[in-house]
Amino acid sequence: MRRTLREFAATRLAPIAQELDQQARFPWECMDEMKAMNLFGLQVPPEYGGAGLDSVSACIVVEELSRASAAVGLAVSVHNGVAVFPIQAFGDQEQKERLLPAMASGDRIGAFCLTEANAGSDISAIEATAVPSGDGFVVNANKIFVTNGAISDVAVVLVRIDGGEDPRGGLSLVVAERGMRGFSVGPLEDLCGVRGNPVCSLLLTDCRIPGRNLLGKPGQGMRMALATLDVGRIGIAAQALGIAQASLDVSLEYASQRYQFRSALIQFQTIQNFLADTATELEAARLLVYRAAWLRDQGEPFGAASAMAKLFASETASRAASRGVQIHGGYGYSKSYPIERFFRDARVTEIYEGTSEMQRMVIARHLREKGKR
Amino acid sequence: MNPAWIVCVKQVPREPVFKRNAGFLQMDRERTEGVLNPDDRAALEKALQIRREQGGRVVTVSMGPPAAEAALRETLAAGADEAVLLSDPAFAGADTLATAYTLAAGIRRIPGWRLVLCGSRSLDSDTGQVGPQLAEFLDLPMATRVVKIELRKDEVLVERLLDGFRERLAMDMPALLTVRGDGRDLGALSLRALEDSFESRTVTRWGLKDLELDGACVGWEGSPTRAKEYALWQRPRSGEKLEAKTAEAVERILSVLADRNVLG
Numbered sequence: 001m002r003r004t005l006r007e008f009a010a011t012r013l014a015p016i017a018q019e020l021d022q023q024a025r026f027p028w029e030c031m032d033e034m035k036a037m038n039l040f041g042l043q044v045p046p047e048y049g050g051a052g053l054d055s056v057s058a059c060i061v062v063e064e065l066s067r068a069s070a071a072v073g074l075a076v077s078v079h080n081g082v083a084v085f086p087i088q089a090f091g092d093q094e095q096k097e098r099l100l101p102a103m104a105s106g107d108r109i110g111a112f113c114l115t116e117a118n119a120g121s122d123i124s125a126i127e128a129t130a131v132p133s134g135d136g137f138v139v140n141a142n143k144i145f146v147t148n149g150a151i152s153d154v155a156v157v158l159v160r161i162d163g164g165e166d167p168r169g170g171l172s173l174v175v176a177e178r179g180m181r182g183f184s185v186g187p188l189e190d191l192c193g194v195r196g197n198p199v200c201s202l203l204l205t206d207c208r209i210p211g212r213n214l215l216g217k218p219g220q221g222m223r224m225a226l227a228t229l230d231v232g233r234i235g236i237a238a239q240a241l242g243i244a245q246a247s248l249d250v251s252l253e254y255a256s257q258r259y260q261f262r263s264a265l266i267q268f269q270t271i272q273n274f275l276a277d278t279a280t281e282l283e284a285a286r287l288l289v290y291r292a293a294w295l296r297d298q299g300e301p302f303g304a305a306s307a308m309a310k311l312f313a314s315e316t317a318s319r320a321a322s323r324g325v326q327i328h329g330g331y332g333y334s335k336s337y338p339i340e341r342f343f344r345d346a347r348v349t350e351i352y353e354g355t356s357e358m359q360r361m362v363i364a365r366h367l368r369e370k371g372k373r
Numbered sequence: 374m375n376p377a378w379i380v381c382v383k384q385v386p387r388e389p390v391f392k393r394n395a396g397f398l399q400m401d402r403e404r405t406e407g408v409l410n411p412d413d414r415a416a417l418e419k420a421l422q423i424r425r426e427q428g429g430r431v432v433t434v435s436m437g438p439p440a441a442e443a444a445l446r447e448t449l450a451a452g453a454d455e456a457v458l459l460s461d462p463a464f465a466g467a468d469t470l471a472t473a474y475t476l477a478a479g480i481r482r483i484p485g486w487r488l489v490l491c492g493s494r495s496l497d498s499d500t501g502q503v504g505p506q507l508a509e510f511l512d513l514p515m516a517t518r519v520v521k522i523e524l525r526k527d528e529v530l531v532e533r534l535l536d537g538f539r540e541r542l543a544m545d546m547p548a549l550l551t552v553r554g555d556g557r558d559l560g561a562l563s564l565r566a567l568e569d570s571f572e573s574r575t576v577t578r579w580g581l582k583d584l585e586l587d588g589a590c591v592g593w594e595g596s597p598t599r600a601k602e603y604a605l606w607q608r609p610r611s612g613e614k615l616e617a618k619t620a621e622a623v624e625r626i627l628s629v630l631a632d633r634n635v636l637g
Contacts, residue, residue, distance in 0.1 A: 003406070004562050033561040042564070051565040061564070 002060050008037065009068035017069040020196030021341050024188060026151055027072060027196065034076075034106060039065075041104025042080045044088060048096065050104040055293035059238040063289075066242025067249075070345035071196025073242055077235035078147045079103070082353075083110025086156050086173060086228045090215045098212075099175065103154060111152035112232070113143035113176075113202050114225060121358050123158070123225060124168040128204070130159040136210040137161065139174060139182075143202045147352070150185050150198035153178040157204065158225050161218040171221035175213040182207030193344030230303045232353045233310040234296065237289045240310070240317035240349040244282045247320040247342045251275060251327045254337070265327065274323040282320065285313040304366035311359035314349035321346040374485040376429035378420040380453070381476055381489065381507070382413040384437055384444035385496040391603055394466065394593075409444045412492025414451075415554025419522050420490050421452045427524055430454035432483055436464055436475050442576050449570035450562045457483070461580035466593030469498075473506035475591050478584040480511065486547065488529065493518050493551040504551035513549040516542055520553055 012030050020027055034040070042058040044050020053061070058080065066073025084103050087095060087110075102108040119125035128141030139159055146152070155176045162170050176183055186201035216224055252275060255266040265271045292305035321343040325332035332339045350356045386405035420431045433448040435441050436459040445456035459479045467475065480486060489511065491504040501517070508515035520539075521532035529548055533540045581588060589595060613629075615622045630636040 001564060001567055003408070004564070004567060008561055036563060037561045038564045046565060051563070051568060053564060053568060057564075057568070 005064035009064050013068035024195040039076050040106035044104040048100040048104050055296045059293045062235050062238040063242040066239040067246045070243050071194045073239045074194050074197045077239050079110045081235035082112035082228050082232040085231050090224050108153035109151045111146050111148040111155045113146050113155050113157040115145045128159040130161045139204045139207045139209050141204040146202045147199050149200035149202050158221055170219050172218045173215040173221045173224050174209050193348050230306050233306040234292050236353045237309040237313040240313035243342050243346045244317040244320040247324040248278050250339050251324040278320040281316045285316040288312050307359040307362040311356050317346040317349050377432045377483050377486040378423050379486050379489045380417045380420045380433045381491045382433050382435045383410045383495050384441040385410045409447050410492050410495050412554045415558040416490040416492050416552040418558045419552055434479050445576050446570040449574045450566040451559050457577045459579050463581045463588050464592045468596035468598035469500050469502040471591050471595035473503050476507050477510035478586050489549040491551045493553045508549040514544045515549045517551045518553045519550045
């Protein structure tokens with residue numbers, strides 16, 4: 001499986017990755033192949049048209065895609081991890097039958113909308129509202145930094161349905177679909193990295209969403225969103241692995257080819273130390289990521305493990321890319337070498353799906369809970 | 374009888390690694406990642422297309438070490454119905470003759486076979502011999518370097534791509550065809566099918582005894598070929614530096630390219 005992905009990534013994505021980044025465009029030309037490979041239904045059961053993979057395999061898919069293009073790895077990771085997953089996990093039979101097949105086939109791309117101008121790490125500060133009306137809701141939401149936003153057909157949106165006494169209660173997940181009146185996407189964000197992914201804002205303006213598009217019950221949104229993020233983090237951690245690996249690959253190659261003081265860079269102990277540290281951290285990160293995925297496959301609690309994996313893998317990717325730039329010297333600061341792109345791509349893995357600081361909070365919360373027991 | 378469209382496949386090393394065996398250099402297939410030979414992918418694609426039009430089943434056959442099973446599982450993922458691995462310690466070290474002899478025995482055991490497809494050449498040893506030798510052992514009419522196949526009632530129409538022209542042949546069935554790929558055959562595999570092919574499909578394994586073969590005709594014993602030496606070879610590249618004004622240099626580059634038939 002890794003080989004199949006690596007081949008696809010190396011032959012189809014790698015040659016255009018730089019262009020996707022420079023032109024900030026999505027690789028539509030690869031879409032048919034990506035669909036045929038089941039990349040949009042990684043963990044969806046075969047009866048809904050998915051590949052039915054376990055979490056470890058899904059990690060390998062995202063890792064290998066991200067090694068060639070972090071933006072494409074991100075699209076696949078987010079679609080599967082935080083758009084398909086909550087529908088699969090929290091949707092009822094009717095919702096799954098209605099929504100999953102077209103998402104698993106890749107005909108409809110998914111997004112997950114949480115962040116707002118005044119709410120991100122602090123989920124409970126969500127201002128988006130859903131007011132019950134007839135057999136559904138009238139939803140008003142202004143969501144920002146929506147990964148896959150411009151190409152999304154199905155968006156899982158965190159909103160507040162009248163919380164009653166609790167001003168921070170009532171959080172709920174609803175499914176908004178492209179074509180619903182009031183569903184619109186804003187202009188693309190001009191991002192530092194992962195520019196091949198059409199990240200943008202998503203607006204729901206007096207958007208009527210039928211009751212059958214509510215996931216779970218009103219008020220269960222917080223729990224479902226946190227569970228979704230636990231899963232999504234593993235995907236982002238896998239993306240970080242891919243970026244770190246790619247950084248190591250090009251750094252190693254460059255250090256072997258570049259001569260200074262009549263010697264290949266790799267002959268210098270300083271450069272060797274850079275590479276050895278990156279390789280070691282990368283292996284450690286990989287084990288953490290696969291362990292989190294494996295725990296999930298075993299049905300064990302994996303919240304702390306996925307936070308640790310995401311924290312360590314994303315910081316590993318940033319360090320790997322940063323050392324890579326240093327090894328490349330001036331060329332590393334130029335867009336003519338891919339390490340410059342990896343450096344920008346790596347940075348965001350420490351931010352989205354929960355910043356590194358939030359991961360530390362999650363890990364510490366698990367430590368405290370363990371302490372009480 | 375449900376017809377079987379046979380595809381012979383080979384797992385080839387992604388990169389060549391050599392070892393010494395009794396003083397002779399040989400490809401070390403255990404120390405390098407194995408992949409499905411590109412032309413064999415093309416042969417498999419043709420067989421799948423024949424099955425779509427004619428029904429029947431696609432059976433892939435390979436002779437190789439146990440690890441070659443991975444290549445056969447890849448063929449299952451791509452759509453083959455059955456896969457057979459001819460594997461036995463006695464088969465090790467086979468040259469093209471012993472390989473063809475062993476493959477022929479394996480194919481004879483498959484009921485209902487009507488057509489045998491092979492890749493024209495392998496990525497590693499590139500002799501192009503196994504197909505023709507196999508046709509001899511099975512006593513079949515043969516065409517090499519086939520790019521197009523069309524089945525009629527009892528004959529097969531094929532198109533061969535030769536230097537600068539196409540040749541069309543009508544052949545009796547059963548027949549053996551070696552297929553030329555373009556490196557893009559089969560396309561991307563579905564991860565679902567890939568998972569299935571490793572988790573729940575079976576690869577039939579036949580050894581020396583199952584095939585009732587003479588041990589002296591297979592593997593190293595049955596191979597008359599002894600490669601004397603392998604050495605890495607690099608294509609000599611020579612550059613030519615032009616020092617002239619741009620317009621003049623462009624003219625000279627164009628004339629050099631035209632002389633070498635790079636530009637028409």
